[in-house]
Amino acid sequence: MACLAIFCLIAVLCLLAPAYVSFANTDPFRASLDATVEINGVEVPVMEESTEGLALGYTPIGPTWQLGNYFLGADNQGRDVMARLLYGGLNSLLISGAATIITMVLATAIGLTAGFFGGMTDTILSRILDVLWAFPVYLLAISLSIVLIAQGIDLGIIVVEAGSLWLPIFIIAIVYIPYIARPIRGQVLALRRSEFVLAAIGLGVPEHRILLRDILPNVSTTLIVFTPLMLAINMLTESALSFLSIGVQPPDASWGTIIQDGQGLLYTRPMVALAPGLAIALTVLVLNILGDGVRDALDPRSKIKLGGD
Amino acid sequence: MLLALIRRFGQMIFVMFGISILVFLIFFATPGADPASRIAGRNASPETIEAVRKSFGFDQPIWVQYYIMMKKLFITQDLTSFVNRGWKVIPAVIDTIPVTLSLVIGAAVLWVIFGMLFGILAAATRGSIIDKLLIAFGLVGCAMPVYWLGEVMNLFSQSRYHDTWLFSWVPPLGYKPLSEDPEGWFLTLIIPWITLAILYIGLYGRVLRANLIEAMQEDYIRTARAKGLSETRVLLRHALRTSLISFVTLFGLDFGALVGGAALLTEVVFGLQGVGKLTYDALQNLDLPVIMTTVIYASFFVVLANALVDVVYILLDPRVRSA
Numbered sequence: 001m002a003c004l005a006i007f008c009l010i011a012v013l014c015l016l017a018p019a020y021v022s023f024a025n026t027d028p029f030r031a032s033l034d035a036t037v038e039i040n041g042v043e044v045p046v047m048e049e050s051t052e053g054l055a056l057g058y059t060p061i062g063p064t065w066q067l068g069n070y071f072l073g074a075d076n077q078g079r080d081v082m083a084r085l086l087y088g089g090l091n092s093l094l095i096s097g098a099a100t101i102i103t104m105v106l107a108t109a110i111g112l113t114a115g116f117f118g119g120m121t122d123t124i125l126s127r128i129l130d131v132l133w134a135f136p137v138y139l140l141a142i143s144l145s146i147v148l149i150a151q152g153i154d155l156g157i158i159v160v161e162a163g164s165l166w167l168p169i170f171i172i173a174i175v176y177i178p179y180i181a182r183p184i185r186g187q188v189l190a191l192r193r194s195e196f197v198l199a200a201i202g203l204g205v206p207e208h209r210i211l212l213r214d215i216l217p218n219v220s221t222t223l224i225v226f227t228p229l230m231l232a233i234n235m236l237t238e239s240a241l242s243f244l245s246i247g248v249q250p251p252d253a254s255w256g257t258i259i260q261d262g263q264g265l266l267y268t269r270p271m272v273a274l275a276p277g278l279a280i281a282l283t284v285l286v287l288n289i290l291g292d293g294v295r296d297a298l299d300p301r302s303k304i305k306l307g308g309d
Numbered sequence: 310m311l312l313a314l315i316r317r318f319g320q321m322i323f324v325m326f327g328i329s330i331l332v333f334l335i336f337f338a339t340p341g342a343d344p345a346s347r348i349a350g351r352n353a354s355p356e357t358i359e360a361v362r363k364s365f366g367f368d369q370p371i372w373v374q375y376y377i378m379m380k381k382l383f384i385t386q387d388l389t390s391f392v393n394r395g396w397k398v399i400p401a402v403i404d405t406i407p408v409t410l411s412l413v414i415g416a417a418v419l420w421v422i423f424g425m426l427f428g429i430l431a432a433a434t435r436g437s438i439i440d441k442l443l444i445a446f447g448l449v450g451c452a453m454p455v456y457w458l459g460e461v462m463n464l465f466s467q468s469r470y471h472d473t474w475l476f477s478w479v480p481p482l483g484y485k486p487l488s489e490d491p492e493g494w495f496l497t498l499i500i501p502w503i504t505l506a507i508l509y510i511g512l513y514g515r516v517l518r519a520n521l522i523e524a525m526q527e528d529y530i531r532t533a534r535a536k537g538l539s540e541t542r543v544l545l546r547h548a549l550r551t552s553l554i555s556f557v558t559l560f561g562l563d564f565g566a567l568v569g570g571a572a573l574l575t576e577v578v579f580g581l582q583g584v585g586k587l588t589y590d591a592l593q594n595l596d597l598p599v600i601m602t603t604v605i606y607a608s609f610f611v612v613l614a615n616a617l618v619d620v621v622y623i624l625l626d627p628r629v630r631s632a
Binding site for chain 2: 127128130131132134135136137138139142143144146147232236239240243244246256259262263266267270273274276277280281282284285288289
């Protein structure tokens with residue numbers, strides 16, 4: 001329960017991003033190279049002239065630890081890292097959440113269809129899942145991203161513009177479908193032969209009704225158990241894609257893009273890269289613990305506990 | 310037995326064929342993805358794009374393009390890059406394999422040894438403070454993004470504490486071939502190995518612990534105890550063996566995926582020119598032949614690793630052997 005509370009806290013903090021921005025009076029999406037900031041009564045430029053190394057160029061201001069006043073310092077474009085961190089968290093949560101929902105819906109549809117109707121339908125769907133399964137997740141996600149991010153999708157009816165948040169959402173959702181669809185299919189196969197389903201078929205209940213009323217409720221436990229784990233995995237995938245600059249596109253932020261921004265400043269202003277990484281690790285950690293807890297609570301077969309909750 | 314092997318082999322070929330088509334379709338037939346305009350550049354005129362399309366053969370039917378690419382990849386093996394024309398792709402991929410193998414094998418040794426130690430120790434001391442600490446470590450290890458952990462490692466070993474006794478031995482980032490400089494090879498790879506392994510130690514340790522605890526409730530463990538065997542022997546000889554099954558399954562999948570390019574993030578962060586980095590560089594300028602080659606190479610490893618896992622199953626679990 002503590003984990004659920006922490007997760008909600010992270011989500012609420014990220015939702016408060018616009019409030020923080022107006023409080024701090026800064027624009028997290030626009031470079032401000034010549035801005036100044038007042039620290040303890042002294043006016044300091046956000047981009048200081050570099051004194052370290054070759055003393056070339058500018059070093060952004062470090063963490064001031066004053067809320068609303070470059071709390072975590074500035075990035076290489078003079079933008080407030082704290083504001084970007086909150087906005088980035090919003091995007092990261094949004095993408096992993098939406099991708100999780102899409103994966104669950106599509107995977108359930110595929111798993112139910114393949115498992116219930118069997119025969120040719122099952123063979124074709126299962127083979128497609130086999131191919132997707134054997135494809136390393138990151139390579140597939142990267143391949144799709146490279147093609148789609150710059151150009152967007154134009155299917156006539158569905159038009160998604162390049163740089164839209166929907167692109168990483170779709171890509172991540174597609175990549176993980178086999179991971180959910182395969183276990184669902186296996187469960188449906190077993191349910192298909194169970195007595196209550198055979199009885200329903202014998203009674204002449206229409207197929208869609210059997211699927212929705214008898215089979216779906218029985219696989220819903222699996223779906224609930226997978227949800228927090230899926231959220232965690234999606235969050236890591238999203239951040240990795242954004243880190244490779246093929247996820248969320250600038251000037252938009254996500255935790256992955258901020259880590260990438262911080263890479264060049266790693267040795268001078270490590271906080272730019274450290275803070276979003278810690279945010280990802282904490283979120284994924286609580287989601288994983290939550291997932292273990294949900295599984296122990298819902299799955300009567302697993303009597304043992306995996307995680308310390 | 311032979312029939313099963315042939316079926317498994319057929320399945321393997323089918324999956325690889327499917328993957329090659331999938332990759333080809335992603336890059337050549339995705340709506341909106343036009344490789345010719347990609348190669349011609351951002352502000353190319355329609356005539357230039359048309360000329361590029363003709364010279365690279367994109368004006369031919371899609372199955373002809375697929376056939377030509379597969380023929381060059383497998384039969385004549387003279388596939389050349391679209392970006393640096395004349396640059397042969399297959400030798401380039403072969404050159405990067407030792408780097409990726411060095412990285413992944415070293416990390417795998419670490420994560421198998423420590424993952425097993427972790428799992429056994431946690432299961433043996435179940436409920437104690439040691440168990441709780443190990444689980445906490447495992448959960449944190451799984452939660453950190455690997456490229457970020459790599460950056461933190463770099464921050465400490467290359468910058469902040471580089472001049473102290475702790476990290477003064479760490480050489481600059483990069484890869485040194487094993488055959489030329491064994492010591493340099495080892496030293497440059499230690500930190501990447503640890504970084505990559507931490508994620509998997511946590512994961513494998515937790516899985517093994519859960520399986521061990523589950524196995525300890527089986528009937529054959531009661532039998533072993535009834536025979537008067539010591540608790541250590543029961544744990545290590547009887548429970549561990551069947552518990553290793555999911556460990557091995559995971560290992561096969563992860564090892565295959567990592568060798569096949571999933572170690573990309575680690576390679577990018579540590580500047581190791583491996584298969585993943587090669588794929589990544591090729592993706593940046595949409596060098597399709599390189600991508601096709603590395604992805605097919607990757608799927609080959611994943612599929613092969615899966616097949617090997619099936620064989621190891623039979624060796625580990627007597628119940629599967631008789632079936």
